[in-house]
Amino acid sequence: MRLFDTKRQSLQEFQPLHPGHASIYVCGPTVQSAPHIGHLRSALIYDLLRRWMTYRGLEVTLVRNVTDIEDRILSNAEAAGVPWWALAYRVEREFNRAYDALGILPPTYEPRATGTIERIQMLIELLLERGHAYRAEDESGDVYFDTSSWPDYGELTHQRPSEMAPGDTADRGKRTPADFALWKGHKPDEPDSASWPSPWGRGRPGWHIECSAMSTLYLGSRFDIHGGGLDLRFPHHENELAQTRAAGYDGPQLWMHNGLVSVSGQKMSKSLGNSVFASELLGRADAPTLRYFLGSAQYRSTLEYSPELLGEAEAAVGRIRNFLVRAEAALAPEAAAVAEEQVPEEFAAAMDDDLGVPQALAVLHEHVRRGNGQLGAPSELAETYRSVRAMLAVLGLDLAASGQGAPDRARTALDSLVPVLLQQRQQAREAHDFARADGLRALLVQAGLEIEDTPQGAKWRL
């Protein structure tokens, strides 16, 4: 399969470092505030990558970190009047609930920055020894990465420090504005619990270093892929790469960056107040619809969010779901059983081409349409049905047609009441009392049911 590499700015044939295995590190959230649609999209993209690689026979090790100590966590916690660790943990749990609700598979491991302090300190020590870091000249206890000591600085985003817009020079103890903190000395107004002893005094890790520490600790000096949001390219990933390599590690062989989500053509931001949070999104649509919607743009493109677009995704998913219901009704159970799940070649080609999910969805729809035309031809239908199921499985679209699981009491009540109404409607139709028949149908539709007349009589579903 081919993937677009940010560093080389081109599609690269993916060659795992270890045949049959793929190692992926994805920048997870800084658990400072509630997850929004952008976080979900990002996580879903790497979930799809992982599922696809698994389908292709690779054993995938996916590490997605949690950055649970950082400036914004401290300031948000202080503003909320809660301990920073309580805020971080609450938000972390909120992220995981949202991931679960979307059917995003748990990563192989999910390390926390606070659990990696030893490794972080070891890296900083290495950087100091090798002359790529320095202790701040003031009494702050900070340690900075010395960008001027690393000739390749800027290699990821193809920038030269001299041509960048000048940064904040007022920062304490830095030699040049481009230098960034590896270790931040403890400040008297910060909680003691947010600091750890170190050779440079009590303090906490800077932002960036935790990813260098966690990726190389769990995946080794060299690993296959590093992923994250487009907005992390600089400074986060640029700095991370510089640190990792300057400390003597190789880092990832390929960098992936996913596009952002816009709302009304504007980037989501706190200052604009247009963020779409996971909690409200999960209340607006079911998991398959959200997965479909979030996959409707190629992962490197900006995805525009609006309720209308979400509605379109819902219609598309409904179409697929309708097909499954019909096909399962038309097929013998053993024909519908999916033994070997094999996706169509065009689907595979789309996924292999830099994770072309929109094209893959097109292939899916083509099969659904074909299948709808085969409802009278079971042998052909069975094959199409199995293809569709295979594609849905790879995409993580869990459209279990007939309501699995134990029926709840409301459902039991509907199961006994709806057929009575449908029977009354049928009697009215036979008596040509269409006003009454349509009235009964309108009642059911208003209650949220779908009524479908078929040669075998009326069928209903929620």
Add this chain to the structure above:
RNA sequence: GGUGGAGUGGCCGAGUGGCUAGGCAGCGGCCUGCAAAGCCGUAGACACGGGUUCGAAUCCCGUCUCCACCUCCA
């Protein structure tokens, strides 16, 4: 100022030299008592100006516009 990405029909979104993706919305037909669902058919586009070519959404040159990043960000 620097770095990167992108402009395709009413909307979203594929397509990288010839063979009109797909979805939603629209229109016509089939089916239906009427609908819904489904199927079939159909219209509509390549930011602009040049150039290369038998042929350009696709390649080249120029112009315009938009987006992201340049030390808070998925």
